[in-house]
Amino acid sequence: MRPDPITVETIIRETAEAEILPRFRHLSAADISEKGPGDLVTIADTESEKVLARRLTELLPGSLAIGEEGVSADRATLDLLAGERPVWIIDPVDGTNNFANSVPCFAVIVCLVQRGQTLAGWIHDPLANSTVYGERGAGAWEDGQRLTVRPAGPLAAMTGSLKRSVRRQLADRLAQGESGLPTIVKRYRCVGREYMDLARGQLDFVAYGGTLKPWDHAAGVLIYGEAGGHAAMTATGAGYQLIPPSASGDILLAPTPALWTAVGALYG
Numbered sequence: 156m157r158p159d160p161i162t163v164e165t166i167i168r169e170t171a172e173a174e175i176l177p178r179f180r181h182l183s184a185a186d187i188s189e190k191g192p193g194d195l196v197t198i199a200d201t202e203s204e205k206v207l208a209r210r211l212t213e214l215l216p217g218s219l220a221i222g223e224e225g226v227s228a229d230r231a232t233l234d235l236l237a238g239e240r241p242v243w244i245i246d247p248v249d250g251t252n253n254f255a256n257s258v259p260c261f262a263v264i265v266c267l268v269q270r271g272q273t274l275a276g277w278i279h280d281p282l283a284n285s286t287v288y289g290e291r292g293a294g295a296w297e298d299g300q301r302l303t304v305r306p307a308g309p310l311a312a313m314t315g316s317l318k319r320s321v322r323r324q325l326a327d328r329l330a331q332g333e334s335g336l337p338t339i340v341k342r343y344r345c346v347g348r349e350y351m352d353l354a355r356g357q358l359d360f361v362a363y364g365g366t367l368k369p370w371d372h373a374a375g376v377l378i379y380g381e382a383g384g385h386a387a388m389t390a391t392g393a394g395y396q397l398i399p400p401s402a403s404g405d406i407l408l409a410p411t412p413a414l415w416t417a418v419g420a421l422y423g
Contacts, residue, residue: 157267157290158215163277164286166210167263171281174203175248179282180257187255195255197248200224204247207265211243215267218243223370236369237398241269246370250345262347266374271398276374278347287351289378295354304384304410305356310417313337315360316349318405321422337418350375353408354382360418362389364405369397372406379408385415389422 178186178199186198201224208220221232222245235242243265248254250261259282266276275290287302289295295302315337317325322339329336337359343349352358353375363372376386376395387394389405405422409415 156215157274158211160275160277160288160290160296162214163211163265163267163275164279164288166214167207167265167277167279167286168281168284170203170206170210171263171279174206175199175254175263176281179254179259182255193252195251196224197251197255199254200248200251203263204245207245207247207263208243211245211265215241215243217241218267220245221370222247223368226370233369236268236271239270241267241274243267244370244373246347249347249371250343253344258344260343260345260348262345262351264347264370264374266369266377268369268373268397271396273373273377273397276377278351278374278378280348280351285351287354287378289354289374289381291377291381293381295378295382297355302354302378302382303356304353304379304382305359307411307414309335310337310414311335313359313414313418314340315358315362315409315418316340316342317360317362317418317421318364321362325421336421346371346375350378353384354378356382360407360409360414362405362407362418362422367395367404367406373397376406376408384408384410385412387415389419 204222218241220243246264249264254261263279267274277288279286287297386408409418
């Protein structure tokens with residue numbers, strides 16, 4: 156049994172309205188703490204995660220929930236992803252540093268997985284009150300409209316985001332007069348909002364490196380694939396996977412396998 160996607164969307168929206176939006180730009184010093192150097196958590200993260208975990212597991216009897224903040228306290232909860240029971244993965248405030256610093260770029264990310272496979276994903280922008288949703292085999296959607304990636308074009312006409320070291324290399328190549336290179340934009344510092352723009356066709360490609368945490372990427376990779384895009388690890392060409400986890404390396408998302416290869420060549 157899969158839950159009604161609109162009901163899940165409603166739960167996410169109502170939680171954001173009750174627990175996240177009232178706290179945006181109204182946090183006290185006591186409402187913000189550090190999990191690690193530069194890694195912030197706010198009362199909006201912890202309280203919205205509790206509400207989402209409760210309401211989503213009530214919606215789908217027998218399901219479990221793990222959240223970014225819960226995993227931070229006990230990493231053993233990640234073992235639930237390999238079990239038979241469906242599991243909700245929750246990032247209650249993606250872009251916490253933006254949120255804590257009053258930058259209007261953050262999102263709520265939720266996905267449903269079972270036996271290591273992502274079944275559905277939702278990414279919600281609380282400020283715009285918009286949600287992008289994807290279900291395996293059923294497409295990607297926003298406000299009842301099916302989403303598709305932007306049609307493939309020449310590399311020079313593409314816009315995307317790559318890690319800082321590659322951005323610097325491309326800036327040097329442009330300064331030397333090289334043509335045919337894509338437009339590179341800065342990171343949003345909120346992967347959820349980047350995944351939303353990828354699915355809408357407002358970004359053509361993005362690459363992520365380091366530790367590919369499931370609450371950051373499982374929903375977005377599914378949604379992008381359902382919108383017609385191609386996502387794979389740059390080192391192996393394999394898709395993103397939860398079990399065993401794609402724990403490190405770079406994942407690159409682009410509209411087609413051919414453009415994935417072309418963008419991947421920029422890493423050289």
